[in-house]
Amino acid sequence: MAMLLDGLSWVMLVGGGLFVLIGGIGVLRLPDLYTRMHAGSLTDTLGTLLILGGIMLQAGLTLATLKLLAIAVFLLLTGPTATYALANAAFLAGLLPKNADLPEDIAP
Amino acid sequence: MELLGLYNYWVFAVLLMVGFYAVIAKPNMIKKLLGLSIFQAAVFLLYITMDKVEGGTAPIIQKGVVDAIYSNPLPQVLILTAIVVGISTTALGLALVVRIYEAYGTIEEDETQQLDIEEPDSQA
Amino acid sequence: MTVVFGLFLLTLLVITAIAIVREENLFTSVMLTGIFSLLMASNFFILDAADVALTEAAIGAGISTVLLLGALALTPRNERKYRGGRWMALVVVTLTTLVVVYATFEKPRLGDPEAPVHQHVAPWYLEKTPELIDIPNVVTAVLGSYRAYDTLGEVIVVLTAGIGVLFLLGLPGAVGDRKPEDLATGRTYLSHHLVPQVVGQLLIPFILLFALYVQFHGEYGPGGGFQAGAIFAAAIILYALIEGEREALNVISPRTLMWMMSGGALLYGGVGIVTMLMGGNFLEYGVLTSNPIVGQQMGIILIELGVGITVAGVLLAIYHAFAARGR
């Protein structure tokens, strides 16, 4: 059982690390702000969540797990919010997605 | 390992250099303030580096744990103070910059100096 | 392992610093400064300086970034391009650095337990604290009792910064001729951002709670007045960002802010005066109660409270001064 949990946690940790890496590459490689944000959001949602989960499994049922849980919740709240705000601000600032063909009515 | 042991000090030196350069070479006042905070951060690093003890933990005494090694609390206290002093200086500096921009219409030091030279030395 | 991680962070620090200086868009520079402070904080953490890390994160990465942005909102965003000719500066800077490096060759290696730093005063603190003050966090003990005089000075520094900024920029309703009513009402930056508002309102209570935790848990874990004050201020600032200056100033009125600024310092100093009246030296908490240890703890809690109040008040006042200056 412990064996299994340990394995699972490691899988999650490695997976998380992988997503973070992908997110990083994405931020560097993708063409414009929106797509980059897309990649970035990958980092601070899935990546971090997996890592946190892995650590929780490592920690077992302790106060630490509780704290990690809280962190996870807050990340879930803040991450998307930040992404949203950023995108919205960029759009209002008149930054259009690369080669986007928007209908006239929502053009800024 | 011997050199790694000194790496912190060198980073301190380099940060010092970078910040100091920004302070004296950049005419933009906000840039100067940013440089100033880097300059101070370098010093924080110097102090915190010296409080580290190998295999030690933060100086929060756990009851019952015998012969635990703790890092040195004193530099931490000093740097807590220094950080606060730093932010206070930055805040005051920024307020000045805002007022200067309102009064001169620029925050580039060389330009303000130019304006001062042009202005006849009136009421001092 | 930690050493390698440390090297990594330090290198990142240097790179960030250089980027900050080279970047010509001040907005970017400011953002990078935030990152710089976070890196520095984590660095402090691996160097076993939890309290400093917390402070640097709260003040360096949080508050100072906000203040810089507040100032940037009132000044040009871009640094003017200008021709070089700064050899003098380069020479001075290089000389300074060389001198430092010259000195560092003789310095004790990182974490060397034999270093004189760890011989003289520090061990005494670590040994005596349990029996003299009996709180786990030695940093708080040193900050609050052994070197409480420094800390008082520090509070006054913060207060001075507040006084200075208010003197220069004014604070609607307290300093200068503007009243909060003059400020634009209603939702400000985020008027068309529904999501952040909802989430923000959701988070603010937790942030306040956390501030109180940091404030009163300071004797046992990392934390204390400065960090708590900064976090508290951050919460209110968030509220101001969501709901606008005017509303924020209605929540905590300018006069209240002034009272917080001075009140904290006065509370701190008052403790000292009381100890004097009770026949001790200035800030000698031992005399507060019959049992000196309890007295010490009491004193530390009180002065930490004073610190927290002043810091929160000043940081808020400064923020409002900047934010209200714009409109």
Add this chain to the structure above:
Amino acid sequence: MSLAQQLPALQIVVPLLTAPLVVLLRGPGLSWAAASAASVMAFVIAIAITSMVLTGGALSYEMGGWPAPFGITLEIDALSALMLLLVTGASAVTLLCGRASLAQNMDAGRQHLFFAAWLIVLAGLAGIAATGDAFNVFVFMEISSLASYVLIAAGSDRRALTATFKYLIMGTIGATFYLIGVGLVYMMTGTLNFADMELRIADVTDQRPILVAAGFITVGLALKAAVFPLHIWLPNAYTYAPHMVTAFLAACSTKVAIYVLLRFDFLVFQGNLEAHAIQFAIFLAPLALLGILVGSAVAMVEANIKRLLAFSSVAQIGYILLGASFASAAGLTASVALMFNHALAKGALFLAVAAIATRIAGLRLDDIAGIGRRMPWTCAALALAGASLVGIPGTAGFVSKWLLLQAAFEQGTFGIVAIVVVVMSSLAAVVYIWRIVECVYFGTPKNEDTTFAEAPLPLVAGLWLVALANVYFGLVPALPVTLAETAAADLLSHLP
């Protein structure tokens, strides 16, 4: 514990804690009264402390009841006492008599903040002078610096802002340098207490970091003390600050930095660090001479009298440093006495400037031409203080000049150089002071209204108080000279 034993703490606590109270007071009058009361009380305490030091020797006070080096202690010897007298005295006089000049161009809504900042400067400077802890010096240095930025920025001219910014940048660099130096010393000794450092620094095997630390501390403090060529912040700061602030700061602030320099150099470094003694003599003495020459030279051609006096301050700082760089009993005595007497002379001069500024718009020489008839009292005091600055016998300035030359005579060939420089700059002083006095009395007024328009009474009264102090301490220089001699003996007793 008796009150007398608490005095050292009260000396700093009184102004330090009155400041937040003043912030809460609304209305300029009330806040001014509170601030004045606090600084007068501080002055009284300083006098009491001085008498105690003169009779009973140095005082020591353990903050929080923790003994050094674990806690912070206040160590007040003759030198500190002199500094305390200067700081508190300057503050008390300028505040009491300066109300009119301050209210002149500052809206009432902000004055309470201004007075709070003033008290904080006072407390900060006093704290530096009193403390025996190297880091505590840094804290109080920052307290006084930040607050004095506020005071200077209160100047009516927009150039006050840029001047303050320059001061802020240079001041912070100076403080940070000092911090680096203290850090290095702490790293090698593991203590922050001056006395303790002195003991432990001797055992440090390799002195490289100590030497570098000495360098950083000296440069940092030199920045704060406006030692040539690090003085560039001073002229504008003094010129565009409110006149009363100039009078207050010019009287004491730079001297406090020099005081720390002396303390560190003689108590901590020179005793143990051969190289440092030489560093002191080799680097500081020439800088002092250059400062004297340049300061006097610029002052001779400067047209704005405040800036003129500011440059003369640069020269005077050179004098103080020169005396110290002899590292002899006579030299240090001269140096300390100079601090006291220069504070008297410059304080009076800037007070006179403030008095003039209450009636005349500009402060260029041609603006003040021929006002001797309009403001006889002010101008007479101005001439008197000027005589003291020049060093006319019978004034305080003469005493210190005499001591300085006497010290220089002991120095052999270098002494001769020093004498020549000092004499030259005294002649320069005759010239630039005379430019003012002659302009005031014999210049032809711009506008021909010769209506009697004397400055407000309190201002003139305070001005004359200080001016007469110049004469008194010129004829009966017992107090400053005794203090100076004791201080010099203290400092030298730490040399090997």
Add this chain to the structure above:
Amino acid sequence: MNPTDTIAIAMLLPLIGAVGIALCGRWPNVREVVTLVTATSLAVVVWSLTPHIMAGERPELVVAPLFDGLSLAFTVEPLGMLFAALASTLWIVNSVYSIGYMRGNNEKNQTRFYVCFAIAISAVMGIAFAGNLLTLFLCYEVLTLSTFPLVAHKGDAATVRSARIYLGILLGTSIALFLPAIIWTYMATGTLTFEPGGIISGKLAGPAVGLLLGLYVFGIGKAAMMPVHRWLPAAMVAPTPVSALLHAVAVVKAGVFTLTKVIIYVFGVDFLFAQPSAEWLLYAAAFTILAASVVALRQQNLKRMLAYSTIGQLSYVILAAAILTPLSEIGAAVHIVAHAFGKITLFFAAGAIYTASKKTELNQLRGIGARMPWTMAAFTIGALSMIGVPPTGGFVSKWFILAGAFQSNNYVAIFTIIVSTILNAAYFLPIIFMAWFSKEAPGGKAHGEAPWPAVLALCVTAVLTLAFFFFNQPVLDLESQLVGRVK
């Protein structure tokens, strides 16, 4: 009233007078009365000291201890006594004259004039009675500063410029040379008190002595040794009473008096006599005498000519002191008096002429003797005294100086005195001749004598000049004490 208090009173009286004058500024007559009363009472006080000094007393007064061993102290000795008596007495005469002059030319700022004058006199008393070099230096500077407003009295640009020269040279030399000299002396000897026989002997030797002497001679700019004499002609822009009392008596005499005191009480005559490195002083003085006389010969403005003649006459005193023989020392002292009487008479005359006729140039003086007989008579007496013709005071002093010179076979001195006497004659006699015997230039406006106070004053001084030839015994007795100490 014991002598010690008298010293204090002698210095305080003029100050009190100054305050009184300032207060009475609104009513000129009262103000003048105050001036006269002060002057007379001062003279009485000072003279009341003479019997004590004659009896060989040396009353001392220590006001305040300054730093390490130095104090603000006063003592009275023959030379100082003589100087004080001279200045205080002539102040009365001068005040009478001033009243005539200032009103005759209705000058402005008269109150300031009288106040500063009183302060200057008090400073002179201080110099005369100073017990050590430091005290003397103090009063010396006070005198310089208090006389500045008198010199710059007119206040127009030209006056201020000359006044600047006046102050610049006097203050500059005193700070740059005099003060270092004092400090050097103090460092070398550990004291600054005036000791009979000097304090330097044995402490310094060789060229150092010469150098120190040089610092003193040129540091004491008031002695107007060339090349630091420029201030004296510059000071002639002042109203004539100032030139008369201050720049013929008080200030310049303060210079030579200080120098003599330094030579006698600091160096010590015998010691200096043995110093080859000090001989240059003699030649410097001789040069000044001759050069000044030649320059005077070429002056067209009466007051400037008198100024240069003063420079020459001052160097007589220095020369006499530098001959370093007992008789010559007496000669120095006596010459201070003799020249004072003579020169003040001349200046009074010049001032009277200006007041009556607004004439300042020599060539305007043709036939003026007919219009202003009293004035010109006095002028003649003064001039004769300058030349040294019996029966005038000038002869007495010259006699002693020559005697001293012969005593030590000092041919340089003898030669100088003879030549300069000829030169003096060469520039004074033509004036007298013009004034009495040549015809007045046509078209000159008619005018009579100056206001009576002025005439009265100049007659008095002229009489004194003559009287001093016959009744100089007291002075000689007084000063022979000095010599007694020198021997």
